Amino acid sequence: MSTHVVTSHNVVGTVSEFDTFLDAHLEQEMLRFTTAGSVDDGKSTLIGRLLHDTKSVYEDQLAAVKQSRVNRASGGHVDFSLLTDGLKAEREQGITIDVAYRYFSTSRRKFIIADTPGHEQYTRNMATGASTADVAIVLIDAKAFLKQGSLLPQSRRHTYIASLLGIPHVVAAVNKMDLAEYSQKNFETIRDEFYALAKKLGLKSVEAIPVSALEGDNVVTPSVAMPWYKGPTLLEYLETVPLRVHEVAGPMRFPVQLVLRPDANFRGFAGQVSRGILRTGDRVMALPSRRETFVRNIVTYDGPLDAAAFPQSVTVELEDEIDLSRGEMLVAAGSAATHPQVSTRFRAMVVWMHEEPLAVGRTYLAKHTTRTVRATVRAIQYKVDVSSLSEGSTDSLAMNEIGEVAFESNLPLFFDAYQANRMMGSVILIDAVTNATVGAAMLIGLADTSQAPSIRIERATLAIVSGRSDLAARVKDALDVRGERAVLIDDEFIPESSVVAVVRALQLAGVTAITARVLDAETLAALEVFAIAVVIQADELDDEALLASLEVQR
Numbered sequence: 001m002s003t004h005v006v007t008s009h010n011v012v013g014t015v016s017e018f019d020t021f022l023d024a025h026l027e028q029e030m031l032r033f034t035t036a037g038s039v040d041d042g043k044s045t046l047i048g049r050l051l052h053d054t055k056s057v058y059e060d061q062l063a064a065v066k067q068s069r070v071n072r073a074s075g076g077h078v079d080f081s082l083l084t085d086g087l088k089a090e091r092e093q094g095i096t097i098d099v100a101y102r103y104f105s106t107s108r109r110k111f112i113i114a115d116t117p118g119h120e121q122y123t124r125n126m127a128t129g130a131s132t133a134d135v136a137i138v139l140i141d142a143k144a145f146l147k148q149g150s151l152l153p154q155s156r157r158h159t160y161i162a163s164l165l166g167i168p169h170v171v172a173a174v175n176k177m178d179l180a181e182y183s184q185k186n187f188e189t190i191r192d193e194f195y196a197l198a199k200k201l202g203l204k205s206v207e208a209i210p211v212s213a214l215e216g217d218n219v220v221t222p223s224v225a226m227p228w229y230k231g232p233t234l235l236e237y238l239e240t241v242p243l244r245v246h247e248v249a250g251p252m253r254f255p256v257q258l259v260l261r262p263d264a265n266f267r268g269f270a271g272q273v274s275r276g277i278l279r280t281g282d283r284v285m286a287l288p289s290r291r292e293t294f295v296r297n298i299v300t301y302d303g304p305l306d307a308a309a310f311p312q313s314v315t316v317e318l319e320d321e322i323d324l325s326r327g328e329m330l331v332a333a334g335s336a337a338t339h340p341q342v343s344t345r346f347r348a349m350v351v352w353m354h355e356e357p358l359a360v361g362r363t364y365l366a367k368h369t370t371r372t373v374r375a376t377v378r379a380i381q382y383k384v385d386v387s388s389l390s391e392g393s394t395d396s397l398a399m400n401e402i403g404e405v406a407f408e409s410n411l412p413l414f415f416d417a418y419q420a421n422r423m424m425g426s427v428i429l430i431d432a433v434t435n436a437t438v439g440a441a442m443l444i445g446l447a448d449t450s451q452a453p454s455i456r457i458e459r460a461t462l463a464i465v466s467g468r469s470d471l472a473a474r475v476k477d478a479l480d481v482r483g484e485r486a487v488l489i490d491d492e493f494i495p496e497s498s499v500v501a502v503v504r505a506l507q508l509a510g511v512t513a514i515t516a517r518v519l520d521a522e523t524l525a526a527l528e529v530f531a532i533a534v535v536i537q538a539d540e541l542d543d544e545a546l547l548a549s550l551e552v553q554r
């Protein structure tokens, strides 16, 4: 049994309860995680065990579970998956939300679980529920692995989606170790294959923990049956894994949700700051009109504010009468480089979630921030084979398939790449007739073939590689070949301010610093870099072409 102090009980939440909970606990350290597993991997049992052993479950709820249904299949053990059944029932009625949230806490941290079912629709819930997660727990059934001799395609897919969503930490909970003789060798076989996959995907923070959700080994309590395992329990891991640095940095974005006009004297725009900081007196630009004005007031229920940052919801009053309605956007004025992309043609990685395949020529509703447009599939660049991670050509994406898709919409989207900002780069695809969510899309950029792939380093002083450590590594390799002095900064957990300081120091020493962080245009300007390597669609380049396109001019 755990010795952790429970400071709040877990609740099955609706979106508004969730928001209230968030608001009330914003000050406290909070970790969001999601779980992904195939049917019967033991996801419900694991969550039930986690809640039970942290004493987060109401005693009466537990008693009811104990009394009513003891799972015979599990040999008379309490079936912890029943604790999450309430959630499933709510979801199956399907009225309010796609993903149910569960909260619990220990003395060290608060936790929010985006709970996802293990049916065929796992991908949908993973893609829609996981995009704000700090940690993805990928459940691997040790027994199924041993039978199959390798990771199941679903485990690969989950890990791939976690990498696509940019979830900073991915942990494999190697479950049912009680059915795998609690054997170190068995665990290490599974762990090594998982690590190999994670490496291929460029995941930076991965961990594997041998557990038995049913018996409670290494979930909250260290396993007696696996004394050879010296790492953290799953809870210890969740309590200590570094938290994401909030996406406050970057040029301001404020999608308008509602225009408030209570009387002739007041006109306010309500919405959520989706990126950066909004300050009274700031010069802002309205999209799509591109008209500029200043922020007169930032109003909230609790009174005016001088500034509001992501993810605060506020109402903005402007100095000038500007025509702005729901679905339009206020952004930081300033150089064009800091503005979002504005286009009716965009490319995105799509995770498809519907029985009826996504197909070239079909039109869907695309919901992006507060704006919904009609988007037609113009081309499918490729689909990903999750087993080999190779890219193949196709003209449709079946349920659970993942691919890069070019769209054309009836109205422009104002967006940033998902890699730079999750909120500004996410799109939900909806069937216009049934209103069902059919896909999740992570925006990459403009679908404009005139933007030829290139990596250009004007004077090899500094290279900023957009978001992908594997690309950063390739740029470094290319520079090494040229005999440049280059270092790669794995800056995932360094605050932005320190990245700049580190890069500066290296620049002064005449060294090329390559960072895997996306630095926004403002930060770049502050750095006064001599040269920037901009990577556009570099994934499409082979190494030869990458080398050839590195133009170093001294």
Ligand SMILES: Nc1nc2c(ncn2[C@@H]2O[C@H](COP(=O)(O)OP(=O)(O)OP(=O)(O)O)[C@@H](O)[C@H]2O)c(=O)[nH]1
Binding pocket: 037, 038, 039, 040, 041, 042, 043, 044, 045, 046, 071, 073, 074, 079, 081, 117, 118, 119, 175, 176, 177, 178, 179, 211, 212, 213, 214, 215
């Ligand atoms: N022996 C053993 N059985 C387990 C363990 N974890 C889960 N199970 C059993 O595996 C079966 C599936 O567990 P669930 O927790 O319902 O699996 P799930 O992944 O949530 O599946 P869905 O509910 O369909 O999403 C149940 O019979 C559990 O009792 C474990 O660590 N060891």
